[in-house]
Amino acid sequence: MSLANSQKAGLHAMVRSQISELGANPHLRVALFVDDRNRVLASTRLELIGKPLEEAWPLFAQPPYTERSQQAQKDWTGSVDLSEDRGQMVGCYPVFLDGDASPRRVGLLFLQHDLTSLKATSRHEAERTVVKTSVLFLFLALAMGSLFHVVLGRRLQKLADDVRNQMGVTPSAQSEHPKTDALGNLGLAIDELAAEIGRNRQRLEENEERFQTLIERSPDAIVVHREGQLVFINPAGVSMLGYERAEELQGRSMDALIPSSEEEETLTGVPANATAASEVEWLHRSGRKVLGEVVAFPLVFDGKPAVVSIVRDVTERKAVQTRLQAADRMVSLGTLAAGVAHEINNPLSFMLSNLRFIDDELRTLMEEGQSLSGERGKEVWEALQETLVGGNRVNDIVRDLKTFARSNEERQGQVNVHAVLDLCANIARSELRHRARLVKDYGTIPLVLANESRLGQVFLNLIVNAAQAIPEGSDVKTNEVRITTTQDAQGWAVVAVKDSGVGIPPENLARLFDPFFTTKPAGVGTGLGLSICHGIIVALGGRITVESEPGKGSTFRVFLPPAGGGAPNPVGEPPTVPSSGASGKQREVS
Template identity: 45%
Template sequence: MGSAESGAFLLLRGRAAASERFEALIRRHVPDVCVVSDPERALSRCLREPPLVLAVDASDPAGAAAFCGRVRAQPGGDAVFLLAIAERDADLDGLLAAGASDFLLVGDDGAGARVAVARERAARDAASRQALAQTQARLVLAGRMASVGTLAAGVAHEINNPLAFVITNVDAALRRIGAMERRNGAPRSGPWARSHGDGRGPSSELSEVLSLLEDAREGAERVRLIVRDLHSFSRAEEDRRGPVDPRRVLDSCVHMAMNEIRHRARVVRSFQEVPPVEANEPRLAQVFLNLIVNAAQAIPEGLAAQNVIELSTRCDAAGWVVVEVRDTGAGIAPESLERIFEPFYTSKEEGEGLGLGLAICHAIVAALGGRIEVESRRGQGSTFRVVLPAATSAEARAAADAGSGASSGRRDGGGLAGTAPQAAPRQRVLIIDDEPLLTRAIAGTLEPRHETTATASARDALTRIRAGERYDAILCDLMMPDMTGMDFYASLAEHAPEQQRRVVFLTGGAFTERSKSFLQQVNARLLLKPFDAATLLSLVDEVVAAP
């Protein structure tokens, strides 16, 4: 609250002979003073609309001290600047001890200057409190987001484990029933030998079962993509940057925001070819998700056919990557446009937002070396534009290699793909995972090609290797309760170092700081759960074929 506002200075006047002189002194130097004589009214006014300065007539020292104590005892009372006005012989120590922030002595030659100093100090205190409140709110929000991120990563991990054996088993059932159907002479078309709707081929009981499994597989794939997007958003790699494809991040954010979008607008993608940007993927996802959700919330429900949220990517003349989120919603008032990126500024109803979303987006984009802009007119929608520098050529090539699966071994298994071609002769594969349903599913997928040994304990696996057993591929869960995959890998260096290059780590994605550091240091393959049969078989064939 500024010092020139009406009621910024509130005086509680007493009834003693000196009270008139106190009021006259204040009015000479504070034209906008509001004077009340009732302590209850002053207290109510103070807490309802806090003044910049509350001046208390201390001609009755005991009453003034009691009033100061009451103010301080109220919720928010600590923020009130209390100025005690007294005669020269007043008990100033008692007033300050009761809660007065400062004092003013009537008859002091510098009284006018002290009033001005008091107002200035009160204004500084108010500004400091506001800045502190903003910082605290940011910290609370950051803590909440960190908690949500940790929870989301944990949920993703817990879903990925059962989803991995569901997908693996459904794939195995599809292969076997498909083979049975082919033997029965009823071939069908499609990626999983399926034709849809009324165009189905000759029906049989096996065909119907196969169709049901195909539907289940498609549903499992949708769950896999949702979990992948959730995990991408929640990863705690705060400071790590690298080449990121903004189109893929936009698609992930649309999936996450679809519950807000579906009843309000259609999503239109206008994606031109753009290079990767240098960014932290979870933080970039936070920016895009916020802009997409805001765009959806600017459009009323029930008019989805008439409204559009358009997502576009392009390069500008300087080679920067431009991402735009345009909506056909209500638009933003001109007076709000000037403050749209200010912390705690919001045009939403009370309780619907903290006003930090766009401020945080602005901070993230600025930290990435880019800028965020907005264009809007009332009743004609809004366009938010994020402009980011493109990644360097070397980084862009690395990102392209990672996306094509040509990286050092990280695989994101999934997709409705057929199985890989039949591999070379059967090899020995060791499966280590504390989830028995998953080990059974993996073994069932590999058994037609390879000889498998499964165990739920890395210690048991290490005992086998110490006893002289050797394997052509070792599929090992990264995080297990008794002995982790990291500890197992380290022990191999002592007992069978040649087996280390045969290890493929399996993970549902809940990376600890230790596991992230470990994976950065070792040259080992990584298979992300859930994975499909084709990805699993291809990776195992790659490992067993390696020298």
């Protein structure tokens, strides 16, 4: 036998032997060794030997494997391909058919590996399979040349790296596998990918379940709308609007649910990081209005941009707040009742005294038949003038009380802050009289958009608190309550009420605006006054601050935004309020 035939016979025998061994591998679907005419010389399936490749295993006779085989015969390079579903791996390797120097006949070795069954087995079995396959590849590589081994190893390693890169993880066990075990690395990478996908799917399902539970059990209404149409509403929202099923509301226009177009705009033009709550009136099925505190923000819902609104029904809370504010005003009036009665009693006393004097004088003149002239007529006229002054004083007090106590809470307009301050100072005069001097230091400030009664409630509370911070019976000459008005750099009106009283301990400052917190003795105040004042000012878009030092008094400042287009408040009091001093100067009120 010639040397060429010996080489050929020896190589063929080696390949047949290895293919015979591969037949025992349960994960290898088929191994085919074909000559340069695509006729099967050896196979793990004996029935395929001698048949043409296209008849024996049509898959290898179709693109892209036809191109792979042609490239392998031409360039002496092997190839490994992974199917689209990553369940099959196909290898194609060139093999010399004889020992002739030129031209050399090149056959092909085809391997089709089932990765699905490989991954389904235990890790121990997979490692044994990988080792066996690696040994086979090494043996074939030694037989067919180092180039074949290098090409296959690089391609498998690159495939494993690509899988891990898609997962975004670093292989934790790579050091346990030698670099030559490329197929083992590939199997490990595929296992890691499958495990990661499983964990992600489980986490996603758990998150979806928690989110669904949160949405359904939320006590707040959750409404998702897109382009003016409601696309989702949770059970709390269905109940809030008086319906029974969400299907009754889905697809409804937001115009039908929110009567005010301005309020609807607040729910559509929201920035991405919106967190501030706004109050929006919603239309109940019965026709009544439901006041909701709404936080709205954009999100992607069902793959499309939308807006989600989280709505808390505050209708009852607002009603309670309104009643509390009214009750607090009445409490304030009750606190001042004795002083107000004294304020009314004084002018009434001299009015009645003057009227009795006038009555006596007129009776005497009528009995004597004399005319009302001379000194006696002058005295009667002066008594009448004093009576008119007293009557006007009583009328002013009653008018101030009516202004303070009226209940048109929701009506707002441009308010003269100085007029409201003067009104409150008049009502609180009896509380101040025996404690301190009242000093007004008015500057030029803008009109504010507010409700006169509510604003008066705030200022009266601050003035009375300032007076009560000074012990009764203190030296009036050395103690004062000072009211100052200024305009800050932003154009806001700033009202400061400062007292020279006992001050507030530092540990109480943080709780000063909490409901029911009070440092006054039992029976004096409810602890709601400053809390309600804070709520009123915040609702007007302003803020209230306090500074205090024990033994040196306290200063409360109220900041109010200006009314749009409003003229500034006059420095002095308007004609309807009794004057207390010159305009633009510091004035002391007795």
